[in-house]
Amino acid sequence: MNTVENREAIVATSAQYVPLCPADALAPGEMSRFDPEGMDPIVLCNYQGDYYALEDECTHAIASMAEGEFVEDQLVCPVHGGRFCVTTGAATKLPCRQALKTWPISIVDGVVCLQID
Numbered sequence: 017m018n019t020v021e022n023r024e025a026i027v028a029t030s031a032q033y034v035p036l037c038p039a040d041a042l043a044p045g046e047m048s049r050f051d052p053e054g055m056d057p058i059v060l061c062n063y064q065g066d067y068y069a070l071e072d073e074c075t076h077a078i079a080s081m082a083e084g085e086f087v088e089d090q091l092v093c094p095v096h097g098g099r100f101c102v103t104t105g106a107a108t109k110l111p112c113r114q115a116l117k118t119w120p121i122s123i124v125d126g127v128v129c130l131q132i133d
């Protein structure tokens with residue numbers, strides 16, 4: 017996770033930042049779903065104090081991962097129990113085989129932001 021001290025620093029990069037929530041919004045072990053404008057929903061997870069953003073829809077079928085469980089470093093699908101690694105998005109338990117998409121996170125002026133190209 018990157019921390020950007022001021023907005024002028026990010027203007028110099030080609031990445032776009034999509035603000036999600038204040039940096040202290042989620043405690044370690046908590047997750048929440050967000051619907052950024054123009055994007056599919058994402059689930060934001062605080063794992064051991066660092067934030068990770070993953071696509072919210074399970075790659076196996078139609079399910080919101082934010083309605084499942086967040087156990088250690090795993091997201092557990094509420095429908096069939098498939099699992100994904102929070103830090104990489106990798107599928108770690110069948111029936112899931114395809115990874116969840118992930119995005120880098122930066123903290124900009126105390127706000128958790130998705131970094132998109």
Ligand code: FES
Binds near residue numbers: 093
């Ligand atoms: S819908 Fe997620 S494991 Fe089947």
